[in-house]
Amino acid sequence: MFIFERRESVPLRLKIMIPIISIIIGLIIGAIAILFLNVDPLQVYKAILIGSFGSRYAFTETLVFATPLILLTSGLILVYRMGFWNIGAYGQYIMGAVFSSYFAIFGSPDLPKFSMLFIMICAALLGGAFWAFIPAFLKALWDVNEVITTLLLNYIALSILRYFMYGPWRDPTGLGFPLSKQFPLNAQLPRIIPNSRVNLGLIFGIIAAVIIWFIINKTKFGYELRVIGGNPRAARYAGINVASKIIIAMLISGALAGLAGMVQVSGVLRVLQIEISPEYGYTALITSWLSYLNPLIGIFVSILFGAFTAGGYLIQITMNVPYGIIPLIESVILFMLIGGEIFKNYKISYLKRSF
């Protein structure tokens, strides 16, 4: 029979092995799903690898997909550190894209590029922060469960985007497709690697990750966040104003998610449309936990998941394997990661009964 013994502390070896094994199990289960399509999973994984790291172009695509993830992950880590379970990054991302697109669509194309982008970035930060403010405010004031509010706000954000795309913001020359008009040149975020879609957003992401790391580990605010995350009662009694910290942290988190949305529409798509992300807002939940809530590790985990996405698009085109395999693998990884907690909390050994 199996024996469960409580662990006093978690060995480093386990901390490293659990995410790795989680990824491996995710890949194995993905392989089983691929077998149902009568395709060789090894060929598919090889194609994913080639499609993400196999060439200069493939790698730039990986970075393109990683860019919004880095921003989203950094923002989520900040609030997860204080125990605020924001799953609304998806909606905050959409609002960032919507707010900034307004200026791209209706602003003057003659405005200097710097001013236009500056306005769009501010709009995105505001849009995301606004969407994050609602659940934070409800939590701070009436202790409304943030899991519910952030999740529901995602659907509202999606509906708002749909409304604009089927309604007032649709490109009249777009043959009826739910798309805005192409963003003018001054509303396009510059690309930083020639012959690729890698844009300035990547730099924003890395800067954001470093800043968030700094906030968490070095500042007074970050210390307060960790105290709140560790024990809100002790935080209150130490005189920390928990409500205001929740709101500030969520504003930052939402703003980064909004910026991610802007980076995607302005730097990659250059048009606002209904499909503006391969579910980045939810993938970022996984990357946050996979990086142990450390934004610097988050950069690399985001690149890994960017690779999944880049490779996933390739297999869809070249091997006729549906992209759905990728979210399947990703969600199995999250599942395993959460399941892996048991190994961190308990030492499990096998003992034969001798009677």
Added chain:
Amino acid sequence: MKNIILSAKDITKHFPGILANDHINFDLYEGEIHSILGENGAGKTTFMNILDGLYIPDEGEIYIKGKKAKILSPIDAMNYGIGMIHQHFMLVDTLTVLENVILGLKDQGIFINESNISKKINEISEKYNFKINPKAKIWQLSLGEQQRVEIIKMLIRGANILILDEPTAVLTPQETDMLFDILQQLKSEGKSAIFISHKLEEVMDISDRITILRKGKVVGTVNKKDITITDLATMMVGREVFFSFEKKPLDTNEILLKIENLEGYNDRGVKTLKGLNLTIYRGEIFGIAGIGGNGQEELVEIITGLRKATKGKIFLKDIDITNSSPSTILKKGVSYIPSDRLKDGLIPNLTPLENSILKCYYKPPIYNRGIINYINAKKYTENLINEYNVMVPLMNAPVRLLSGGNLQKLLLAREISENPILLIAVHPTRGLDINATEFIRKKLLEVRNSGTTVLLISEDLDELLMISDRIGVIFNGKIVGIVNPNEVDIKDIGLMMGGSRYINNKEGEF
């Protein structure tokens, strides 16, 4: 000659960095109450958890009625007739007594015969004079009653060896007496009990034999009849213990804290403070005696700003602090040692450093323009730890791994180091061993002698009598009397705690 029912041979258990149990040998007779005495960290709880199957020993064997037993889980332990009553009860608060008892029963099939079990509960309840209603919800019961539910659970499951881990830590003196009566009755029926404690008087009161543990080793097993309390203390601590403290006479009658007609509600919406009046003078230790749940918790939380008063006023040095925010009150020099260290006072998953700076992280030298200077914070923490003799094996490990005594020392160090004008200490020595208790009491007197006022809330009357300058008794949301610890008869305090006597004087008016 009595039969040995349980025997442990050479039990050894390692934890990273410590040898928690080192070749422990232990025998339990049928129909005996055998105490295990030892300080915190002596290995008592580890040993009990091994007997209950929560830990697997690295070495050693357990024999039940002479046969080798393999106890790999609490279910195994139950099958051998071992039932453990943990310090923190394993009950579901929102369920009834009956439902909690059913929870642990096997062989229930799809339909549960509730009336049958209910009958059994009533039988046990009557037999031992438990006064437990099977339909009552757990949260409605006092801690003493909850403990009796745990005992019922174990008896219904057929336990004949009861392990009680510091069972009196949460009980009032009256409830403790009641528990001891129950144990005596169980003993007379041939059941055995292992009683874990570090309170010498209790151990002398209840046990037949006593096994003393120190640093994971058995120091000795003695018959109660053959030993004195002082010898027991020496065996436990490894040196002689003195309980005497020096107190400087008070030199002031300046009022520090004045509470007028205070009213407030508890979490369940019950009015627990019903017009409380209290005046505390600068530099005294004012003890509050009373049975838990008479408004102590609400009083403290209202003074510290964690709870709102619905009526009345609180003045700290003539400044009205009623319903101010915790941070405002904190900055006026009020420190607070809450009763539940890990729940209210410390952040279990953060390091000693992060816990130590909680009250000063916003001030230089630790704080500088938005940034926390972790180098200075480290120096600060190291000073605290050295000065208060906190044993911290690893500076980077979370504090939840520290023992109760060390947690309390760390908390006290943090709160005192800010030189408060008022220190509120709630059950500061509950669950601590002799060394830590002595240390904490000494420190409380030290801060008093240096001019800090202390509001001490404790259920331990000996402690209150030992270090307080005045003792107020709280009952039913009011101070029903204020006494001088040097003159009072302990029985009078007991009667006031139970609400059957009032002493009228200026502060105790109601």
